Amino acid sequence: MSDTTSHPDPRINVDVVSDALLGKWKKERLESRALAADPRLHTINGQSMDEHRARVLEQLGILVENGAIQRAYPSDLGGSDNHGGNIAAFQELVLADPSLQIKSGVQWGLFGAAILHLGTRPHHERWLPDVMSLKLPGAFAMTEIGHGSDVASVGTTATYDPDTEEFEIHTPFAGAWKEFLGNAALHGQAAVVFAQLITRDVNHGVHAFFVPIRTPEGDLLPGVGSQDDGVKGGLNGIDNGRLHFTHVRIPRTNLLNRYGDVAPDGTYSSSIESPGRRFFTMIGTLVQGRVSLDGSAVRAMEAALAIALRYGSERRQFPGASGRDTVLLDYGQHQRRLIPRLAQTYAMAFADERLLTVFDEVFSGVGDTDENREDLETLAAAFKPLSTWAALDTLQEAREACGGAGFIAENRLVGLRADLDIYVTFEGDNNVLLQLVGKRLLTDYAKQFAGGDKAALAKAAASQLGDRVSRFGLRQMGQSIADLGQVARSVESMRSPESQRALLTDRVETMVSEIALALREATKHVPKGDATARAIANEDAFNAQQHKLIEAARAHAELLQWEAFTDALAQITDPGSRQVLTWLRDLFGLGLIERNAAWYLVQGRISGQRAQAVTAYVDRLIGRLRGHALDLVDAFGLSPETLRATIATGIEAERQEEAHAYVEAQKAAGTWPIHEKELRKRAQQEKQRVAG
Amino acid sequence: MSDTTSHPDPRINVDVVSDALLGKWKKERLESRALAADPRLHTINGQSMDEHRARVLEQLGILVENGAIQRAYPSDLGGSDNHGGNIAAFQELVLADPSLQIKSGVQWGLFGAAILHLGTRPHHERWLPDVMSLKLPGAFAMTEIGHGSDVASVGTTATYDPDTEEFEIHTPFAGAWKEFLGNAALHGQAAVVFAQLITRDVNHGVHAFFVPIRTPEGDLLPGVGSQDDGVKGGLNGIDNGRLHFTHVRIPRTNLLNRYGDVAPDGTYSSSIESPGRRFFTMIGTLVQGRVSLDGSAVRAMEAALAIALRYGSERRQFPGASGRDTVLLDYGQHQRRLIPRLAQTYAMAFADERLLTVFDEVFSGVGDTDENREDLETLAAAFKPLSTWAALDTLQEAREACGGAGFIAENRLVGLRADLDIYVTFEGDNNVLLQLVGKRLLTDYAKQFAGGDKAALAKAAASQLGDRVSRFGLRQMGQSIADLGQVARSVESMRSPESQRALLTDRVETMVSEIALALREATKHVPKGDATARAIANEDAFNAQQHKLIEAARAHAELLQWEAFTDALAQITDPGSRQVLTWLRDLFGLGLIERNAAWYLVQGRISGQRAQAVTAYVDRLIGRLRGHALDLVDAFGLSPETLRATIATGIEAERQEEAHAYVEAQKAAGTWPIHEKELRKRAQQEKQRVAG
Incomplete structure (x- = not known):
């Protein structure tokens, strides 16, 4: 095998690339990484659930002491109004222990953030200092057993009683019990409970309420029930559980009333007239969970690849023509398994930085417009599913690429995978989030034809002409399919960023227009007057398109x-x-085109020959990047204390060298036994010599 | 949404299909399932590693008492010479606890089976009774830290000393330490150690030796060292660890000498002349591990789908046009996620039955020919990777389809996934096994042209003509590409089994012939005399084709x-x-064609239009099978005691009914508060009425 381990030219400047990855919140990220290197914050493999839960609670205290969680809170309450920096720092904690990360997310990113964003100044002053100091641990009681992703339909009620000026919080059936809540099983003393606000016999939709649930000594308050979710597939340092409420009364002022309030006499008021928009505004303040998970998933992928690529560069298996066993990463299949995932990780890291930038603009108030909020939600709903799925996929491929060693807990891959498993369904189920993005794309598409008729729509779908709708919504190529054919005609040009962009854009645009047309077609033959029949026809049509929309x-x-x-x-x-990052970006772009080659072929966007050329070029890029793989993972900047995987410490190279030196010494001393195979070969040769 | 929950016509006869799935070893499977329902054999979630290990050791005793592990052993030693039945029964144990299953596999399927298959009568009489009774727990010491899949290169040596008539077992460097061995950390009293047999200064290659390692009290014997692998990603009921040997001496007669022996004076002898064939014969006796894992993976998939499809049939989310929340399995995306995996599970179940049949023929002696052994190895190497990967994929999709509930340990999905993770890299790394299959395909391909020249090869590759080589080796269509075009011309005919077979066969055949040609081309310009250059060129060419070969x-x-x-x-x-199974088989077949549509399009085997028709038909099949999903999982015959997942017990339907009844009762009593949205709508209508 040709020697590909020597350092090629050109090379990346690790510091330059590392800075690009650290992005705007470099300072916060480095502070958080330094903290995450503290052994007191690390997972102890094999701890029992009870021990792990107790340890994580202590770890939250260490975060408080180190000023690690205050950043997003108001300056005058001890925070620093730094929203982007807060999330950036939070993302880094995943490599300390995901249980610690998510429990801190529950306390300060959900429970505390709900008080901050849904409450008003009196609430902030009354509760936030204790939330920040951890004197008041709390749960975020949104999800119910019967309603996971569908928050608008929760069954818990908060009924106002003007006589006592209290709300009565009640879970009328088992499906309305709040479920999977961190801090609910043990440590929470209060909960922000999402319930249907009912006053004067009118349901004003879901609002958030501050509800005390336990005494500081840990005893449940009257009417509050709790069940422990017990052992989970991961994150066992968090005390997830259920909460149920039987006519629990709280003062009127415990309603977090930023977007809706009830006067002492029971009159409801809100600054947002439409109940629908009000609901989405309230829910929208909680987008930071998705932003947080996106970058955390990227960090876990980086760790997985840092471990697997280092091990793969040292580990040898099966004798090669060179005389020594072949290094794993010199195998074509091993490269195919890991290097495209490295390209994807870079793409997702840069995407997360963009998401975080928009998040910071909105939450800092620099760019808090309706359009930006909508963009932020769409972007978070688009990136979080892809990165959290990619994290599981990458951790698993890395684990398999490290063989049995990957399965040992001290090499970190299995623990991270187990903990991150739930990231794909919490803070918004990935499929539900992508459907949300798909609906936004359909809306953007329809906007182009507002007032237009079906003929215009059909014509547009055919010509693919149109304007870019918004920064992160549906975009369209400024060229027709015929032009595209031109751009992508030669294999050469497929490598240009322009043609990659055109092909990727075209796919989104075409799929969305096809879905839009199919949805329009569905109700064509249903009488306009028959609302029920139209609703059913619409639902059936949407359902038939659901997979494609996602x-x-x-x-x-x-x-x-x-x-x-x-x-x-x-x-x-x-x-x-x-240069090297351009190859990596091309590998990402052409990898997407290769993966969706069937679509491009069916649509006549590329020829069979060109599809084969894409694969050949992807292969060449992978081979070319092999020699840069270690530099590219070095640029992640993950210290040994952050990775903490024995097999990523150089131990395998030491073992290989020891074995090699032993064999060489034996051979030099003439004590290396000859193999029977060699003996037989020599005997054969001797026989031929004698016969000849 | 149209009502798809009512039972459609035709329906499967659950008993008939269940019998087909249980196959030849129905009796053994049912016996084993009955045993696996015993709570004493079940996982206790959250047990510490130490507790779990102790429990699993006890569980092995229960298996012995119940006659569950003796089947494959000789009748006169208390077994029943029932090889197929033994594996069938073993496969069922995965649903009791995979740790229990794999630890029993280590003891009786690896350690005991090595003594049985590599040893001779005196070894059987001396050790097997204690192995079977668990008086003698043992490890199977094949894998080394430095040599995972490459067993032929292990570094451990067994050097014969004629003066004392002993072998000296030695691990000369850390890379030669035996690694990941069940029973090595705690319970093993002996190990079958694979080492290079050296006598009279000649290395005769890898042989197996019986090496005592601990006293019955658990103390390590002199020269033997052990390290605990500690916590793993799963299977924590097994005491995996490392073993190393420093000049440990064992009697000459501890060589398991069925295929190679050393006389007292040090003379080596073997019934198999070629050292290569001898090695593969010895290793081949251990194929049962792969066969066992294949069916175990299928059982886990069945459990995953039984849980997710039952839950998906009861769980409701988001209001539908019908007025009630929509059942998850009525969503197009949910169907797309689960139903094709149901088809795949059926295919893999029937494939495993076929594999087990060949295994039984070979091991019972009914069909123990070289060709059958080769077929068995290829078949096991082909099926085990696909089923173990599919198990992880299916368990994960099922977990996600159940949302947060899927992440709770008591619902089983996460535990099974964690335990089965290692199945994809042990008993042969999946990628290495598939490469083995690929090489067999290349060999079969070359056999067709034995003595032929390149021109014949090229011609054959172009015409695709040839004979079927062996039962499970490379097969070829008895028709040319032109004929195939004929078969698959109409969308109608794509549904016929003939055209599915032709398309699937064509893909294998074409890929193999392309790879064979590429490999031939590689050395074309390298001088025949330059062996090193040719070896390197061959290796580079093979490496370039490795991904495609896999x-x-x-x-x-x-x-x-x-x-x-x-x-x-x-x-x-x-x-x-x-009828229903035909749809399911078509979904499996057309699903494969859909997944590989890019290949068929590039090769000109199907048109773009036909590719779209395949997708449309796959969608229709999925919709049609939705109403049969519960019947099809019922046919797996997994009892509640086998599944033991709370969410698969009907509890969700109860909760949904309770919630529904509550709301209906409130509405009937007039106490259901009107929603602000409805109020606003009415006000709007009133305004219009007044205005109008």
């Missing part, structure tokens, strides 16, 4: 990731870094 | 699975069962 949303998210990578690349001036 | 092996395995499903279908006479 695929379109995925394609849209991939395009945005590709654009984020391309934009980040444009900022890099160091020539070596730029 | 994909070809996967395609071959899928074809064999499809054939197994089709053959099983032919045995079913009940019309309803036959």
Whole structure:
């Protein structure tokens, strides 16, 4: 096998690339990484659930002491109004212990953040200091057993009683019990409970209420019940559980009343007239959970690849033509398994930085417009599913690429995978989120034809002409399919960013327009007057398109990731870094086209020959990047204290060298036994010599 | 949404299909399932590693008492020489606790089986009774830290000393330490150690030796060292660990000498002349591990789908046009996620039955020919990777489809996934096994042209003509590509089994011939005399084709699975069962074609239009099978005691009914508060009425 381990030219400048990855909140990230290197914050493998829960509670105290969780809170209450920096720092904690990370997320990113964003100044002053100091641990009681993703339909009620000026919190059936809540089983003393606000016999929809649930000594308050969710597939340092409420009374002022209030006499008022918009505004303040998970997933992928690529660069298996056993990463299949995932990780890292930037603009108030909030929600709903799924996929491939060693807990891969499993369904189920993105794409598409008729729509679908709708919504190529054919005609040009962008954009655009047309067609023959029949026809049609819509949303998210990578690349001036990252970006872009080759072929966007050329070029890029793999994971900047995987410490290279030296010494001393195979070969040769 | 929950016509006869799935070893399977229902054999979630290990050791004793592990051993030693039945029964144990299953596999399927198959009568008499009774727990010491899949290169040596008539077992460097061995950390009193047999200064290759390692009290014997692997990603009921040996001496007669022996004076002898063939014969006796894992993976998939499909049939989310919340399994995306995996599970179940049949023929002696052994190894190497990967994929999709409930340990999905993770890299790393299959395909391909020249090869590759080589090796269509075009011309005909078979076969055949040609091309320009240059060129060429070869092996395995499903279908006479299973088989076959559509399009085997028609038909099949999903999982015959998942007990339907009844009662009593949205709508209408 040709020697590919020597350092190739050009090379990346690790510091330059590392800075690009650290992004705007470099300072906060590095502070958080330094803290995450503290052994007191690390997982102890094999701890019992009870021990782990107790340890994580202590760890939260260490975060408080180190000023690690205050950043997003108001300056005058001890915070620093730093929203982007807060999330950036939070993301880094995943490599200390995901249980610690998520329990801190429950306390300060959900429970505390709900008081901050849904409550008003008196609530902040009354509760936030104790929330920040951990004197008041709390649960975020939104999800119910019977209503996971469908928050608008929760069964818990908060009924106002003007006589006592109290709300009565009540879970009328088992399906309304609040479920999977961190801090609910043991440590929570209060909960922000989401319930249907009922006053004067009118249900004003879901609102949030501050409800005390336990005494500081840990005894449940009257009417409050709790069940422990027990052992989970991961995150066992968190005391997830259920809460149920039987006519529990709380003062009127415990309603977190930023977006809706009830006067002492029971009169409801809100600054947002539409109940629908009010609901989505309230829910929208909680987008930071998704933003947090996106970057955390990227960090876990980086760790997985840092471990697997280092091990794969040292580990040898099966004798090669060179005389020594072959290094794993020199195998074509091993490269195919890991290097495209490295390209994807870079794309997702740059995409997360973009998401965080929009998040910070909105939450800092610099760019808090309706459009930006909508963009932020769409972007978070697009990126979080892809990155959390990619994290599981990458951790698993890394684990398998490390063989049995990958299965040992001290090498970290299995623990991270187990903990991150739930990231794909919490803070918004990934499929539900992608459907949300898909609906946004359909809305953007329809906006282009507001007032237009079906003929215009059909014509547009055919010509693919249109304007870019918003920063992160549906975008369209400024060219027709015929032009696209031109761009992508030669294999050469497929490598250009312009043609990658055109092909990726075209796929989203075409899928969305096809879905839009199919949905319009569905009700064509149903009488306009028959609302029920139309509703059913619409629902059936949407359902038939659901899978495709989710695929379109995925394609849209991939395009945005590709654009984020391309934009980040444009900022890099160091020539070596730029060259290598360009290959990596091309691998990401062409990898997407290769994966969806069937679609491009069916649509006549590329020829069979060109599809084969894409695969051949992907293979060449992978081979070319093999020699840069270690530099590219070094640029992640994950210290040994952050990785803490025995097999990523160089131990395997030591073992291989020891074995090699032993054999060489034996051979030199003439004590290396000859193999029977060799003996037989020599005897055969001797026989031939004698016969000849 | 149209009502798809009512039972459609035709329906399967659950008993008929259940019998087809239970197959030849129904009796043994049912016995084993009954035993696996015993609570003493069940996992206790959250047990510490130490407690779990102790419990699993006790559980092995229960298996012995119940005659559950003796089947494969000789009748005169208390067994019943029932090889197929033994594996069938073993496979069922995965649903009791995979730790229990695999620890019993270590003791009786590896340690004991090595003594049985590699040892001779005196070894059997001396050790097997104690192995069977568990008086003598043992480890199977094959894998080394430095040599995982490459057993031929292990570093451990067994050097014969004629003066004392002993072998000296030695691990000369850390890479030669035996690693990941069940029973090594705690319970093993002996180990079958695989080491290079050296006598009279000649290395005769890897042989197996019986080496005592601990006293019955648990103390390590002199020269033997052990390290505990500690916490793992799963299977924590097994005491995996490392063993190392420093000049440990064992009697000459501890060599398991069925295939190679050393006389007192140090003379080596073997019934198999070629050291290579001898090695593969010895290793081949251990194929039962792979066969066992294949069926175990299928059982886990069945459990995953039984849980997720039952829950998905009861769980409701988001209001539908019908007025009630929609049942998850009525969503298009939910169906797309689960129903194709149900088809795959059926295919893999029937494929495993076929594998087990060949295994039984070989091991019972009924068909113990070289060709059958080779077929068995290829078949096991083809099926085990696909089923173990599919198990992880299916368990994960099921977990996500159950949302947060899927993450709770008591619902089983996460535990099974964690335990089965290692199945994809142990008993042969999946990628290495598929490469083995790929090489077999290349060999079969070359056999057709033995003595032929390149021109013949090229011609053959172009014409695709040839004979079927062996039962499970490379097969070829008896028709040319032109004919195939004919078969698959109309969408209608794509649904016929003939065209599915032709398309699946064609893909394997074409890929293999392309790879064979590429490999031949590689050395074309290298001088015949330059052996080193040719070796390097060969290696580079093979490496460049490695990914494709593994994909070809996967395609071959899928074809064999499809054939197994089709053959099983032919045995079913009940019309309803036959019809529904035909749809399921078509979904499996067309699903494969859909997944590989890019290949078929690039190769010109199907048109873009036909590719779209495949997707449309797959969608229709999924919709049609939705109403049969519960019947199809009922046919798995997994009792509540076997599944033991709370969410698969009907509890969700109860909760949904309770909630529904509560709301209906409130509405009937007039105490259901009107929603602000409805109020606003009415006010709007009133305004219009007044205005109008």
